[in-house]
Amino acid sequence: MQPCPSHAIPAQQTVATILLAGGKGTRLHDLTAAESKPAVPFAGRNRIVDFAMANVVRSGLDKLLVATQFAPATLNEHLPVRWGRHFDGGALMLRDGRDRYLGTADAVRHNWRQVQDWGADHVLVLAADHIYDMDYAALIAAHRASGAAVTVAVDVVPVATASGFGVMHTDAGGKIVSFLEKPANPPAIPGEPDRAMVSMGVYVFDRGWLEGALFGEDVESLDFGHEVIPAAVAQGLAMAYRLPDGPAGRPYWRDVGTLDALRQSHLDFLRDQPARLPSLSPVADWYLGRGSVMMPGALVPASARLTCTIVAPGAKVPQGLVTGEDPDEDGRWFRREGRTVLVTQAMLDRRETMRSPIIPAKRAHHARDVA
Structure with a gap:
């Protein structure tokens, strides 16, 4: 599959992409007893991580660091074989964070030297354990146009299910005015009382702001959802980017953190193929x-x-x-x-x-x- 981004990323501006692929996925129980959640098989011989990887390649992003942690062996073998040909030498890196990373933001902190070596102007941080189709180039373009320090990709879910996510509340212009991590009573979207706006775990940062957040006086910031994003919201520097419609004519994003969600995503994929994975195994498989x-x-x-x-x-x-x-x-x-x-x-x-x-x-x- 060749990259075919719908929004060109300016050559003079560099994006460092960090894929957080260390999740244990305890709610998948036996499937992740000895395997990381991103490495769980999906639709034949694909793996959950392949959705984020396919999005990276199609978006024309060419500098990717994968931060692994729990049970990294499968990803260390799978990613270079499946995806290595899409990156120039040294542009796809895997970094094992066992016994080192104390949170999502801490994983980026430990790999900051690579962001510096790439001379990146912006840092795209991705979760590796979701099923979705997304053009990251469009997200990055929206971030640059907004002038924000951070842009958070969001999807819309029923209020009844939103308590399992980070929930956003925005003003009319898309600025995030509050961010609640897994609230017991999620706030609804104004004018849409049955729906809430939730974080997809996909963030674009201005490099300078993120560097200050990771290495400033408050060096205890270990997690994006609990500390870094709320700090940006408090400063009035965070924007929301709503996931556009995908190939099926509607947005599609699912956190496959439970057995029900994992199985349902397989059935969704069978019906709509929400992400166009290359070399998809035949349905009969x-x-x-x-x-x-x-x-x-x-x-x-x-x-x-x-x-x-x-x-x-x-x-x-x-x-x-x-x-x-x-x-x-x-x-x-x-x-x-x-x-x-x-x-x-x-x-x-x-x-x-x-x-x-x-x-x-x-x-x-x-x-x-x-x-």
């Missing part, structure tokens, strides 16, 4: 029907009847298995959250062991003596 998907290395026989189920990598489903129909039976053997059932090989092994008839040793000897 991963879609099972009945709202169910399987991940690489899984085997599912035709006799199985799986509903609203994720089959984890490498899981070998037995003949005739039924899931997603009886919540009590699902919960006995597998992990069920919301409507989604997760099936792993370890769960299948436990189910097989506990369902197999076992004759206690003493009873078996007694039976032989009687005979």
Whole structure:
């Protein structure tokens, strides 16, 4: 896939892009027990991180540092092979932050020397664990035109679900006047009482302002959502950029932090392909029907009847298995959250062991003596 940005980035201005890819993703449970959230498989042999990477390439950005932390081995192998050809030598860097990064902003602080070496005028900070389609060049152009110190990309979600995000409130011109991180009672958009504006975890900073925020007197700023962005809002220097419509004719962004959200994003991708990933695996490779998907290395026989189920990598489903129909039976053997059932090989092994008839040793000897 060749970059095809819709907004040219001026050659005389340099953007350093930092992709934060160290998240553990604990709400995905067994899928991230030994794997980082950005490395979780998605739609065949793609990975969640590939959405952000595809956006970077299509936006014409050519200087990228990936900050890894939890379980980085898969990303260290996957990213250079899948994406390295789109970057000149040395322009795609992976930095392992195990036992060093204390937060999202701290990860950028630890890698600030590379921002300086690139001579960047602006710093684009991205989360690596969301499913979305976005032209970052358009975001950067809007940021430059606004004169703000930071521009935060935002999407609109129902108020009922907004408490899991950073929620923005803006004035008529788009300036952020308040920012609340995961509030219990999220404020609605003025004139839209059922909807709220939430942070996508995508930020553009003027380099000078961000340097001051990271290395000024208040060097305890470790996290963008909790400290850096609220500081910019308090100074009146933060703007919101609303995610435009994507290929499906509407904005699409999803934080796949839960099993339900991950499975639903697969189904959305099947219907709309919200992000145009290159070399997408054929649908038959991963879609099972009945709202169910399987991940690489899984085997599912035709006799199985799986509903609203994720089959984890490498899981070998037995003949005739039924899931997603009886919540009590699902919960006995597998992990069920919301409507989604997760099936792993370890769960299948436990189910097989506990369902197999076992004759206690003493009873078996007694039976032989009687005979």
